[in-house]
Amino acid sequence: MGKELIRLTNLTMEFDGETVLDGINLYINDHEFLTLLGPSGCGKTTTLRIIGGFLTPTAGEVRFDGQIINDLPPYRRKINTVFQRYALFPHLDVYDNIAFGLRIAKLDEVEIDRRVQEMLDIVSLRGFESRKVTQLSGGQQQRVAIARALVNRPKVLLLDEPLGALDLRLRKDMQNELKRIQQALGITFIYVTHDQEEALSMSDTIVVMDKGRIQQIGRPEDIYNEPKNAFVADFIGESNILDGVMLEDYKVEFFGRKFQCLDKGFSPREPVDVVIRPEDIDFVPPAEAHLTGTVTAITFKGMQYDIIVDFKGFKWLIQTTDHQPIGKRVGIRLNPEDIHVMKKSEYSGLFGDYSSYSAEYDEIGEEDGDEA
Amino acid sequence: MKHSRLLLPYTVWMTVFTLIPLGVVVFYAFTDSLTGAFTLANLSHLETYLPIFLRSIFLSLASSVICLLVGYPVAYTIAQTKPSRQRLLSMLLMLPMCMSFLLRTLAWVAMLEDTGILNRFISALGLKPLPLIRSNGAVILGMVYNYLPYMITPLYTVLMKIDRRLVEAAQDLGCNSRQVFTRVILPLSVPGIVSGVTMVFVPAVSTFYISQKLGSPGTTMIGDVIESQFKTAYNPNLGAALSLVMMVMIFLCIGFMNRFSDQQEEVMTP
Numbered sequence: 177m178g179k180e181l182i183r184l185t186n187l188t189m190e191f192d193g194e195t196v197l198d199g200i201n202l203y204i205n206d207h208e209f210l211t212l213l214g215p216s217g218c219g220k221t222t223t224l225r226i227i228g229g230f231l232t233p234t235a236g237e238v239r240f241d242g243q244i245i246n247d248l249p250p251y252r253r254k255i256n257t258v259f260q261r262y263a264l265f266p267h268l269d270v271y272d273n274i275a276f277g278l279r280i281a282k283l284d285e286v287e288i289d290r291r292v293q294e295m296l297d298i299v300s301l302r303g304f305e306s307r308k309v310t311q312l313s314g315g316q317q318q319r320v321a322i323a324r325a326l327v328n329r330p331k332v333l334l335l336d337e338p339l340g341a342l343d344l345r346l347r348k349d350m351q352n353e354l355k356r357i358q359q360a361l362g363i364t365f366i367y368v369t370h371d372q373e374e375a376l377s378m379s380d381t382i383v384v385m386d387k388g389r390i391q392q393i394g395r396p397e398d399i400y401n402e403p404k405n406a407f408v409a410d411f412i413g414e415s416n417i418l419d420g421v422m423l424e425d426y427k428v429e430f431f432g433r434k435f436q437c438l439d440k441g442f443s444p445r446e447p448v449d450v451v452i453r454p455e456d457i458d459f460v461p462p463a464e465a466h467l468t469g470t471v472t473a474i475t476f477k478g479m480q481y482d483i484i485v486d487f488k489g490f491k492w493l494i495q496t497t498d499h500q501p502i503g504k505r506v507g508i509r510l511n512p513e514d515i516h517v518m519k520k521s522e523y524s525g526l527f528g529d530y531s532s533y534s535a536e537y538d539e540i541g542e543e544d545g546d547e548a
Numbered sequence: 549m550k551h552s553r554l555l556l557p558y559t560v561w562m563t564v565f566t567l568i569p570l571g572v573v574v575f576y577a578f579t580d581s582l583t584g585a586f587t588l589a590n591l592s593h594l595e596t597y598l599p600i601f602l603r604s605i606f607l608s609l610a611s612s613v614i615c616l617l618v619g620y621p622v623a624y625t626i627a628q629t630k631p632s633r634q635r636l637l638s639m640l641l642m643l644p645m646c647m648s649f650l651l652r653t654l655a656w657v658a659m660l661e662d663t664g665i666l667n668r669f670i671s672a673l674g675l676k677p678l679p680l681i682r683s684n685g686a687v688i689l690g691m692v693y694n695y696l697p698y699m700i701t702p703l704y705t706v707l708m709k710i711d712r713r714l715v716e717a718a719q720d721l722g723c724n725s726r727q728v729f730t731r732v733i734l735p736l737s738v739p740g741i742v743s744g745v746t747m748v749f750v751p752a753v754s755t756f757y758i759s760q761k762l763g764s765p766g767t768t769m770i771g772d773v774i775e776s777q778f779k780t781a782y783n784p785n786l787g788a789a790l791s792l793v794m795m796v797m798i799f800l801c802i803g804f805m806n807r808f809s810d811q812q813e814e815v816m817t818p
């Protein structure tokens with residue numbers, strides 16, 4: 177990964193007095209694949225539009241290669257964008273859409289043709305040159321949009337949920353394809369998505385956002401294994417989040433029991449949130465268990481079962497390959513590495529409780545069943 | 549079955565208001581005014597009227613082009629404003645249309661007359677009055693004024709529908725504002741230009757009141773000739789023949805324009 181390329185400092189954006197971005201601080205390195213991840217409306221597109229030059233921030237600085245570019249118009253930035261819904265030119269065919277930027281840059285037609293052909297190969301659209309873009313499938317349009325941006329060899333490519341409209345299968349293929357292109361061409365990608373799996377599998381760095389604020393920045397593994405607060409823990413994968421008290425370094429108490437853990441640096445008896453990932457929990461015979469509870473629901477998920485276990489009225493989600501019948505008493509053990517301790521935050525108590533599990537979790541499947 | 553029953557009102561309408569009048573026009577065009585016998589004589593007068601036909605086409609083409617040049621910036625500006633403002637502006641635009649066509653034209657007579665408002669103003673400044681009325685210019689002005697909304701409305705509709713994101717995509721790919729206009733907005737507004745020009749040209753070429761009031765005998769248009777055949781010269785057969793020729797001409801014109809915009813049409817629905 178190269179040197180720092182873009183830096184956002186105290187970036188704030190207001191629309192009609194409503195704060196949409198609230199003090200964003202972020203730097204992006206050359207050749208990095210950075211993903212902005214967050215729920216709908218958290219300000220991902222707004223951040224991207226500020227970097228692209230389509231919005232001027234209310235306050236704060238955008239720097240590119242050390243230069244402040246707050247007021248530089250989009251056409252003078254070495255940045256290209258793949259828009260949320262492609263925005264292909266409907267009056268031009270595939271070839272002319274891809275060649276658009278090169279023609280504006282007044283390259284000679286021989287060079288243009290060479291680069292467009294090269295791009296058509298990269299996105300596997302050879303033979304589609306003279307198709308109307310309106311006659312393409314969603315996946316093909318999306319590839320034209322990527323080619324149209326990449327052909328200009330920008331320093332930075334902004335991608336706003338480029339795979340949002342595709343079906344699962346095509347999505348997976350394109351994820352690999354994009355990652356491959358990014359590595360082959362060595363372009364910095366700033367990628368927006370609200371799909372956590374996509375973010376985890378593609379990114380060098382993930383920026384988790386909510387309500388216009390950055391919640392956490394880190395490598396995918398760090399974000400997953402050491403979420404900073406209940407929001408991040410819940411948004412990235414499934415989490416059981418419990419109230420606990422940090423007794424001393426490496427010792428946390430919850431459910432009235434003391435557990436060893438790997439976390440330190442809290443004040444004595446500080447109230448904390450404790451995260452336990454559903455796939456980290458193993459069943460043991462009740463005699464050897466730290467905690468015992470009753471199975472209240474089980475759902476087959478393909479790779480694993482999602483099992484809800486009631487511990488003293490608090491329900492946990494446990495993911496395992498072992499089938500457990502409803503009503504059975506089960507025991508679990510928690511090893512120190514299964515326990516992750518977080519500081520209390522505004523999100524404490526809002527996430528990580530599976531008490532209403534069956535109602536919220538399976539509604540799609542059940543509705544289908546009812547109608548059939 | 550259901551289908552054909554739904555078509556009934558349309559069929560009745562077409563028969564009563566289009567096919568029958570058309571039949572009457574064709575009948576008159578091919579019969580003699582005195583004997584009522586079949587004849588081609590009415591159509592053989594055509595070349596006498598050729599200069600008038602050509603003048604009509606010239607004047608209405610000129611009006612269409614001026615309407616386009618004036619209307620495009622107006623439509624563009626309206627399409628750029630806030631949605632709430634847009635409604636107000638397009639209503640203001642339609643406001644003169646609520647007044648009778650005749651009144652609007654007479655208003656211009658009052659403005660341009662030798663002793664009209666403008667000339668009185670000019671005299672008051674101590675200058676010599678200008679011959680404003682009874683010229684091609686006055687006729688074109690009258691037509692532009694009357695038909696401008698027909699140009700602006702389709703242009704505005706098309707411009708408003710152009711996706712903002714296409715403009716951003718163009719800027720993203722290196723276009724300055726002039727290039728955004730020539731590379732994206734102008735090509736995408738071609739269907740609006742075509743229907744605007746058609747909607748101005750067709751009524752303009754067949755109009756018959758404007759040149760009588762604002763023009764001179766030297767600016768007579770084909771519509772005036774047709775009107776006079778029915779009202780003063782009492783030769784409806786010749787009038788019908790001229791109407792028929794004009795109709796064919798307009799149809800050819802619309803057909804030509806539509807072929808032009810068809811290529812764009814499918815492109816407009818992304």
Ligand SMILES: Nc1ncnc2c1ncn2[C@@H]1O[C@H](COP(=O)(O)OP(=O)(O)OP(=O)(O)O)[C@@H](O)[C@H]1O
Pocket residue numbers: 191192196214215216217218219220221222223370
């Ligand atoms: N031009 C605008 N005027 C007013 N409010 C806006 C404008 N653009 C965005 N917003 C508001 O800013 C907030 C963030 O919007 P943004 O488009 O950045 O969200 P997002 O994270 O991209 O969401 P999604 O995942 O749904 O695309 C939203 O509440 C939105 O309503």
Ligand SMILES: [Mg+2]
Pocket residue numbers: 220221222260336
């Ligand atoms: Mg968005």
